Amino acid sequence: MIKEDYAHVASLDAQHELAIEDVSGIELADQHRSSRKMTLNMGPQHPSTHGVLRVVLELDGETILKARPEIGYLHTGIEKECEVKKYQQVVPLTDRVDYLSNLNNNLCYSLAVERLLSLEIPPMAQWMRVMLCELTRVSSHLIWLGTHALDIGAMSVYFYCFREREEIMKIFEMFSGQRMMTSYIRPGGLALEPPRGWHKFVSNVQERIARGIDEYENLLASNPIWVNRTKGVGMLPVDVMIELGVTGPMLRAAGVKVDARKDDPHSSYDKFQFDIPTRQANDVYARFEVRMEEMRQSMRIVKQALDGMPSGRWQADAPHILLPDREQMKTQMESLIYHFKIVTEGYRVPAGSVYQVVESPRGELGYYVVSDGTPNPHRVFMRTPSFGNLQSLGAMLEGVLIADSIAIMGSMDFVLGDVDR
Amino acid sequence: MLPEVVAENEAALALSRQLPDAIVDAQVAADGPVLFIDAQQIVAVCQALKQAGFERVSGITGVDWWPKSPRFEVIYLLHSLRQNKRLRLSVRLTEDDEIDSVCSVWRGANWYEREVFDLFGVRFRNHPNLERIMMPADWEGHPLRKDYPVHGGKYSYQDE
Numbered sequence: 207m208i209k210e211d212y213a214h215v216a217s218l219d220a221q222h223e224l225a226i227e228d229v230s231g232i233e234l235a236d237q238h239r240s241s242r243k244m245t246l247n248m249g250p251q252h253p254s255t256h257g258v259l260r261v262v263l264e265l266d267g268e269t270i271l272k273a274r275p276e277i278g279y280l281h282t283g284i285e286k287e288c289e290v291k292k293y294q295q296v297v298p299l300t301d302r303v304d305y306l307s308n309l310n311n312n313l314c315y316s317l318a319v320e321r322l323l324s325l326e327i328p329p330m331a332q333w334m335r336v337m338l339c340e341l342t343r344v345s346s347h348l349i350w351l352g353t354h355a356l357d358i359g360a361m362s363v364y365f366y367c368f369r370e371r372e373e374i375m376k377i378f379e380m381f382s383g384q385r386m387m388t389s390y391i392r393p394g395g396l397a398l399e400p401p402r403g404w405h406k407f408v409s410n411v412q413e414r415i416a417r418g419i420d421e422y423e424n425l426l427a428s429n430p431i432w433v434n435r436t437k438g439v440g441m442l443p444v445d446v447m448i449e450l451g452v453t454g455p456m457l458r459a460a461g462v463k464v465d466a467r468k469d470d471p472h473s474s475y476d477k478f479q480f481d482i483p484t485r486q487a488n489d490v491y492a493r494f495e496v497r498m499e500e501m502r503q504s505m506r507i508v509k510q511a512l513d514g515m516p517s518g519r520w521q522a523d524a525p526h527i528l529l530p531d532r533e534q535m536k537t538q539m540e541s542l543i544y545h546f547k548i549v550t551e552g553y554r555v556p557a558g559s560v561y562q563v564v565e566s567p568r569g570e571l572g573y574y575v576v577s578d579g580t581p582n583p584h585r586v587f588m589r590t591p592s593f594g595n596l597q598s599l600g601a602m603l604e605g606v607l608i609a610d611s612i613a614i615m616g617s618m619d620f621v622l623g624d625v626d627r
Numbered sequence: 628m629l630p631e632v633v634a635e636n637e638a639a640l641a642l643s644r645q646l647p648d649a650i651v652d653a654q655v656a657a658d659g660p661v662l663f664i665d666a667q668q669i670v671a672v673c674q675a676l677k678q679a680g681f682e683r684v685s686g687i688t689g690v691d692w693w694p695k696s697p698r699f700e701v702i703y704l705l706h707s708l709r710q711n712k713r714l715r716l717s718v719r720l721t722e723d724d725e726i727d728s729v730c731s732v733w734r735g736a737n738w739y740e741r742e743v744f745d746l747f748g749v750r751f752r753n754h755p756n757l758e759r760i761m762m763p764a765d766w767e768g769h770p771l772r773k774d775y776p777v778h779g780g781k782y783s784y785q786d787e
Contacts, residue, residue, distance in 0.1 A: 281761040285746075286770055290777050321657045448683050448708065451735035462708065469711045560657040561704055561715060563685075574702065576690055589686040589704065597738050626761060 243271065248611075250279045256353060256615075257622030261599070263608070270611060273603035275596055280626040288586040292552030293319055293393060296583065300573075301387040303588055304624035306349055309335075309342040309378075310566040312391035315586075317472055318562035318575040319393040322555050325524055329516040331395040332473045337408070337511035338381070338390065339473075339564075340504040344415060345374040346567035347497050347504075351422060354494075354616035358435050363425050370418050373411045380407060394528045395521030409512055416505045423498050436490035440614035442602050444488065450601065451594030454569020455500060456618065458484045459492035466565040478507050490617040497619075527553050552581030566591055568619055592624035629653075633660045638679055638714055645675050661715045666726050669718055673703070673732040681705040681714060684729070687739035689747040693773040697721045699749055703729070720749060728754040746771035 249260035258279035264272040284303060288296045300311040313335055320327065352367030375385045380401050382390040390397050426432045444460045457464060465482045467475045483499035485492035521528050529548055530541035547553075557579040563572045569591030576585040595618050603611050629643040630653040639662055643650055649672050652663035664672050673684075685704040692698055703716040720726060728751040729736045740751045741760040748769035751757055759766060768775055 278759075278761040278763075283770060286775075286777060289773075324657075445682075446734070449734045451683065451685070451739075464708050558656060559661070561713070562658065563713075570685065572685060572704070574686070574688060574704065585688075585690045587686070587688040587702075589688075593738065594686075594735065597735055 242266065246608075250276075256620070259596075259620075259622055259625075261603075261611075263603070263611075265608065268607050268609070270603050270606055270608055273600050273611070275599045277593075277596065277622075277625050280622045282627070284627045285586055285588065288583055290582065292581045293555060293583060294548070294552065296586065297392050298387065298389045300588075301389055302623065303590065303627055304566065304568070304571075304592070304621050305386060306346045306621050307342050307567050308386060308388055309338050309391055310564055310571060311588075312389060313339055313473065314562055314564040314566075314571050314573045315575070316391050316393045317564065318560050318573045319555065321560045321562060322558055322575065322577055323393070323524075323527065325394060325522050325527070327395055327473075327522050328519045329474065330518040331520050331522070333511050333515050334396060334400060334520065335391055335473045336475060336478065337508055337515075338378075340507045340511075341374050341377060341408075341411075343504045343567045344501050345371045347501050348374075350497065350567075350616075350619040351494075354613075354619070355426060355432075357612050357616045358432065360426065360429070360432065363422060366418070366422055366425070370415050373414065377404075377408055377411060380404060394524055395519070399520055405512065405515070408508070412505060412508050412512065416502070416509075419498065419501050419505070426494070427498075433491065435610075435613050436494060436617070437487075438489050438491075439606070439610045440490045440493075440602055440617055441488050442598060446601060447598055450598040452569070452598050453594055454565070454567070454591050455493055455496045456569070456595055456598075458482065459496045460488040461486045466563045466570060470563055472562075472564065478510050480504075480507050490613050493617040493619075554579060554581055555583075561589075563589075568592055568621070568624065569595060588627055590624045590627065592620035592622070596620050596625055633662065636660050638676065638681070638712070641679055642672065642675055646671055656715070659713055659715065661717055663717050663719065666718050666720060666724060669703075669716075670727045670729055670732065672716065673729045676705060676714070676716075677732055680707045680710050680712075682708060684733045684736055684739070685713075687729075687736055687743060689743045689749055689771070691747060691771065691773045697724075699724075699747060701726060701743060701749060725750045725752050727752045728757075730754055745769070748772065 244265045246263045246265055248263055250258040260276040262274045262276060263270050284299050287299055296315060297312060300315045301308040303311050348367040348371045352364040355363035378388050379385050382388040382397060444462060447457060447460055461484055463482050463484050468482060480503045483496050485495055525544045530545050534541040535545055555577040557577050559576040561572055561574045563570055571591055572589035574587040574589065575583055578584040602614055629639060629650060632655050633639040633653040639650065639660060646668060649665050649668045650662050651665050654661045683706050685706045688702050690700040690702065692700065697719045699720040701718045701720060705714045705716065718726060726749065728740055737755065738760060740754055741758060743749050744751060744757055745759040745761050746769055
């Protein structure tokens with residue numbers, strides 16, 4: 207019975223045809239003792255995959271000969287759902303794509319729609335977007351660091367990381383009323399006016415985390431177990447990585463200086479001073495170093511945003527797109543009409559298509575939005591970084607030890623919601 | 628003949644010199660040029676563009692224009708890291724058309740083409756492993772087609 211099931215698995219992939227043998231291995235061991243292969247099914251419920259990822263491994267002892275990631279267990283049809291929603295109703299769906307970097311997804315979708323609408327966003331909203339996106343990056347990297355270290359066996363880092371992440375969650379709650387699914391960045395600006403006292407609150411958190419990053423790095427960077435488990439593990443030639451669609455910190459740890467914040471500046475990122483950290487080693491340790499440095503740079507950007515936050519409106523001047531102020535609705539007829547029209551009909555976006563890229567914590571995040579001139583998007587394609595990064599897993603796991611596969615998967619920092627959408 | 632709107636674009640110019648009848652149409656979208664490519668020549672075009680510096684394909688996706696004809700559009704989002712440039716290719720296909728896979732040009736096209744096949748039902752010739760990727764292997768229908776229902780259908784939670 208078991209044998210038949212495995213045969214079905216193997217037939218799914220012609221390229222990575224797996225040699226199926228008796229899983230008990232008793233008979234085969236006598237015949238060819240030297241090459242006893244075994245097929246192991248890792249996942250979809252495996253703690254180290256951080257979600258529902260299934261990897262079919264062909265093993266020779268402890269060595270992985272072939273690995274084939276199977277995805278789709280978290281496919282929820284978000285792209286299909288977008289097509290029946292109005293433009294403003296898509297924003298909460300984008301939160302749920304990559305549930306660890308919601309604001310980056312909000313931002314990417316909003317920028318795409320704004321580009322189709324040719325909307326001008328006031329500087330204050332742009333700076334606020336930058337500040338919140340960088341805080342998201344830090345909170346996402348903190349989760350990555352905590353869980354990655356936990357997988358490799360360092361328990362205490364997890365608690366430090368989640369303690370600091372909680373502070374960032376409090377900022378999001380303060381701004382939007384939600385900890386995770388914020389939907390705070392919307393086409394036209396921000397969802398709500400920034401709350402009173404945000405500056406002091408964010409300053410305190412910024413100082414605390416900027417100090418904390420060194421603390422976490424000290425816990426791991428020279429820890430012999432950490433170094434032995436991560437150095438020289440998970441390497442792949444750079445050109446193969448580029449071809450397979452790897453982006454973000456993984457590619458930067460391989461020495462390729464690519465970052466959408468510098469290459470394709472949006473939301474006044476060009477007004478901020480920050481560096482793009484790169485490493486040449488291209489192993490799990492280099493990815494750790496790059497992400498740690500990225501957190502420092504993000505904190506630098508947050509500091510600049512706090513110091514130089516421009517004053518002014520937090521939403522664009524576009525009454526036909528943004529819901530009016532409640533006070534105005536009660537006193538002005540036009541506001542009431544706009545409110546009625548936006549809520550019942552939505553707003554029309556000129557026909558056309560746009561591919562908008564932002565740098566999410568995991569790499570190149572792109573939204574390809576096609577409009578046919580109606581209030582519903584005709585097509586929303588999410589080019590998610592985790593999907594491209596995960597495609598390299600099969601190549602990266604070939605020939606490594608099964609224990610190293612945990613370190614490699616941790617270093618890829620994928621979110622399965624982001625892969626399957 | 629190179630359409631006028633992209634006459635200034637270097638990549639389009641080089642491509643039209645190399646493959647004179649590959650570009651059938653062109654547009655300039657909000658984020659840059661879009662070249663409409665003859666479906667028969669897509670692999671040759673991608674090969675030429677890879678030589679010209681587009682070392683990665685960011686993504687491949689589809690758009691369903693049902694009930695208009697030709698029904699499908701397959702979009703290739705190309706990216707050049709060295710030149711920091713992006714280019715969008717588009718191929719128009721009818722429901723019965725097949726298109727050649729570009730996996731031989733960029734290995735990363737593999738999963739994206741499988742996704743387009745799974746969700747739109749566009750078939751890619753010479754793909755190493757054209758199987759469903761998001762939906763279960765025995766799923767019927769292609770969910771992102773416009774004539775596929777959003778709710779209900781065969782599997783409805785209301786029956787449970």
